[in-house]
Amino acid sequence: MRASVIVFPGSNCDRDIAVALTAALDQKPAMVWHGDTSVPPSDLIVLPGGFSFGDYLRSGAMAAQSPIMKDVVAKAKAGVPVLGICNGFQVLTEAGLLPGALMRNRDIKFLCKDVLLKVERNDSIYTSQYKAGEVIRVPIAHHDGNYFADDETIKSLEDEGLVAFRYVDETGAASAAANPNGSVNNIAGIYSADMKVLGLMPHPERLISPALGGSDGAPMFKSLTEALS
Amino acid sequence: MKARITVTLKNGVLDPQGKAIEHALTGLGFEGVDEVKQGKLIELDLTDSDAEAARARVTEMCEKLLANTVIENYAIELE
Numbered sequence: 001m002r003a004s005v006i007v008f009p010g011s012n013c014d015r016d017i018a019v020a021l022t023a024a025l026d027q028k029p030a031m032v033w034h035g036d037t038s039v040p041p042s043d044l045i046v047l048p049g050g051f052s053f054g055d056y057l058r059s060g061a062m063a064a065q066s067p068i069m070k071d072v073v074a075k076a077k078a079g080v081p082v083l084g085i086c087n088g089f090q091v092l093t094e095a096g097l098l099p100g101a102l103m104r105n106r107d108i109k110f111l112c113k114d115v116l117l118k119v120e121r122n123d124s125i126y127t128s129q130y131k132a133g134e135v136i137r138v139p140i141a142h143h144d145g146n147y148f149a150d151d152e153t154i155k156s157l158e159d160e161g162l163v164a165f166r167y168v169d170e171t172g173a174a175s176a177a178a179n180p181n182g183s184v185n186n187i188a189g190i191y192s193a194d195m196k197v198l199g200l201m202p203h204p205e206r207l208i209s210p211a212l213g214g215s216d217g218a219p220m221f222k223s224l225t226e227a228l229s
Numbered sequence: 230m231k232a233r234i235t236v237t238l239k240n241g242v243l244d245p246q247g248k249a250i251e252h253a254l255t256g257l258g259f260e261g262v263d264e265v266k267q268g269k270l271i272e273l274d275l276t277d278s279d280a281e282a283a284r285a286r287v288t289e290m291c292e293k294l295l296a297n298t299v300i301e302n303y304a305i306e307l308e
Contacts, residue, residue: 058297065294101299108245148242148300182243
């Protein structure tokens with residue numbers, strides 16, 4: 001499986017995702033600069049976390065207009081899987097590859113902590129190594145993670161089963177107390193209609209080994225390797 | 230020609246910063262503030278001389294970059 005990681009000025013999780021992908025694939029991903037105009041042939045494109053362009057104007061707004069994004073959008077439309085983590089999720093919404101927007105956290109604070117997530121379904125290329133309904137622990141680190149979309153969009157995401165991950169408590173309930181940032185319906189991540197594009201605010205690439213404090217993120221990369229190799 | 234663009238959150242979109250400002254104003258003893266909304270002001274110096282063409286161009290800029298129309302409204306003033 002060939003993976004490419006897009007690097008924007010201000011990306012800071014590009015190396016973390018490269019380490020996670022290298023561990024899962026036994027092969028280093030291509031690191032692609034935002035100013036390039038084409039992504040090398042890839043089975044997976046990743047938009048990493050960070051603070052591209054200093055979050056100027058809106059988080060992800062500038063990165064979505066980077067030269068490389070035209071090719072990322074074209075490849076996504078041609079069916080190449082694209083994973084956006086944290087800032088990458090914000091870029092995906094700004095680029096129109098996923099619906100909705102990530103707004104300032106409900107309590108305005110930057111949040112950096114572990115949260116519990118429910119894996120809504122395990123029949124995607126990203127989640128086959130999890131159980132459906134499994135509760136996993138993954139860190140968040142964001143200021144703008146409050147997922148918002150209009151009622152119609154939320155209804156269609158829910159009806160079509162396109163919510164990938166939800167913030168939950170230990171029992172798996174998407175309670176108000178388990179919602180760290182005010183996201184509608186506790187949404188932490190969503191799929192595109194063809195389930196090939198995934199955007200999520202939490203950072204699975206940061207917990208891929210017990211040495212890092214946990215390995216609940218590792219099955220995502222194992223799932224991708226199995227699906228795309 | 231100058232364009233002044235005001236970007237505000239749409240009605241019904243939670244505005245946590247506006248809410249915090251409202252609480253702070255109440256805390257300072259200012260009464261009668263029902264709702265606060267925070268937005269952005271963007272000013273452009275344009276070389277255009279034709280107002281109609283300028284408005285069309287700025288509208289396109291707003292739609293493509295300056296506002297996220299999923300959550301934001303924009304208003305354009307030219308002078």
